[in-house]
Amino acid sequence: MTVMNVLTLALVIVGGLNWGLVGLFGLDLVAAIFGAGSLLAGAVYVLVGLSAVWQLVPLSSALGARELAAEHKR
Secondary structure (H helix, E strand, O other), X not given: OOHHHXXXXXXXXXXXXHHXXXXXXXXXXXXXXXXXXXXXXXXXXXXXXXXXXXXXXXXXXXXXHHHHHHHXXX
């Protein structure tokens, strides 16, 4: 796993945990730390979103490899 994949996966996990806090307790931890509507909070949200897009590549590769393996077993 590359450094970029580890970094983006960590950011996706942070984003998921933040949304869990928002859903469960109404607490946006990113906004609480960096300030609601601040440039820094916006940057964190953008980085989390871009990380999710980046993680689509290894996901699609893994799904494609799994489909090929399943076809090969037939």
